[in-house]
Amino acid sequence: MDAVLLGAIAKTLFIILVAVGVFAPIITWVERKQSAVMQDRIGANRAGVAGITVLGLLHPLADVIKLLTKEDVVPQGASRGLHLAAPLIAAIPVIASFAVIPFGGVYQFGDRTWNLVVADLDWGILYVFAVASLATYGTVIAGWASNNNWSLLGSLRASAQMISYEVTMGLSIVGLFMVFQTLRLTEMGLAQDDTFRLLGFLERFGWVDTLPGWLAWLQLPKWGLFLQPLGFVMFLTCVMAENKRPPFDLPEAESELVAGYFTEYSGMRFGLFYMSEFIEVVVIAALTTALFLGGWTIPYLPQETLIGAITPVFGVGVATGLCMVLHVVAFFVKVIVMIWLQMQIRWTLPRPRYDQVMDLCWKIMLPLSLVNVFVTALVLLLWGNGS
């Protein structure tokens, strides 16, 4: 086997192990613990081995054992094949999204170039959208194949909600493509490894002198978050609606539809739906990090500066390696912040009515995203690449 293939396999294993094997189980614990803190409870602390509970960290393990030993029921009148396949159809696209998300930059080791992404596609973000649009099927088929009215209502809601928010999700980051002039996620990351003067555009009007000195020269990292704040808010809303977690959990609203599209699932097949939601939380965090939070970059510390600073001590090779490790750590720190934000939203906002969710998408966010595209285009046209 050649080095490229081996590298791709190693990177795939790394990202899947970290995201699916480490992050997703721990998030199920974070979800309980964070809700407990926010609601002034003690929270998950029962599961333990010989009285040792480690802050309830053994709960994910207990969950898995419970789910694996439960009976896997297929209800009467259900279409058996589709009922069994639906959790897989729901889980595979979510995991496949990791393929194009870079968890580190591009590094030069001697004459070999390393880039920390499984597939560095020129149309990277389109791949994510394409794969995400297939995730709808898992939900829809699960509801239909269960032969249960609540499930069917849940998957009807899911299909309408997911298609609607896909439209706005695509439109909300068109502005970002315009600013960075690329769809390749690694190039977006490299473009964000920079800073810009927040009020630099005022210089054209000669207003800089009227501002206090620090404000006039305030440098911000050139992140999508600062260049496209509206785009960030809308994109996060859309991907959270795609994920069907509260406050957008209408397809599975417990108080209305029992458990929605996965009412008839038990055992590990239910577990797969449950886990794919949490894996998607990680996907959302990684994607927003790559698009809006500068990806793997460390703010105010461009890659050349960092490598240049370490090189005199350790030499170029070790310095590049250290820089790579620091970048991967920076990426996962940002991912953790985004996961925390999603949990915070999940436990803060109540679930809106179904028509309100649809109104938010079609009547508020769609026009706003079009305005965002228009304004971004106007600014880029008038003042060049400054935003």
Add this chain to the structure above:
Amino acid sequence: MSAPEWFFYGAGALSIVSALAMVLNVRNTVAAALSLVVTMIALAVIYVVLDAHLVAALQIMVYAGAIVVLFLFVVMLLNLRSDTFAPPRQRLLKAAGVVLALGVTAAFVSLVPSSLPTVRELPEGFGGYRAVGTELFTRFVLPFEVTSLLILAAVAGAVVLAKRRLD
């Protein structure tokens, strides 16, 4: 055969089989729609092998990800179970259909050898979003804009029809 060729022929065979499964399945509408999804994905694989990356992404996003989901949405909304769509048995019509299909296939196959393009070196960035976008907004800008007008007219028509029933 090289890896791209394996993918090309594999996806081609899959698309034909799933398309047949979609057409021949008259009892279970949802299963037929899912066969259509498989056809769409197989076509997207073929596009990727042919270097048409943007078209492949759009194929999955628009056809597999949106249009067939809407088909399923309608099927589920009407809650059509099996046999609702089972047509009455009309042997003569079926025989005529088969003959016609065979005739069309024969005509198509006879045309293929003369219409195959000669192999050329692909230009830089072929099939990417930059190349397609440039073509779409320079050479084909009029058809593109006319199509958008057509879609707008369709949307307006759908709204009018739906509103009449509501009023």
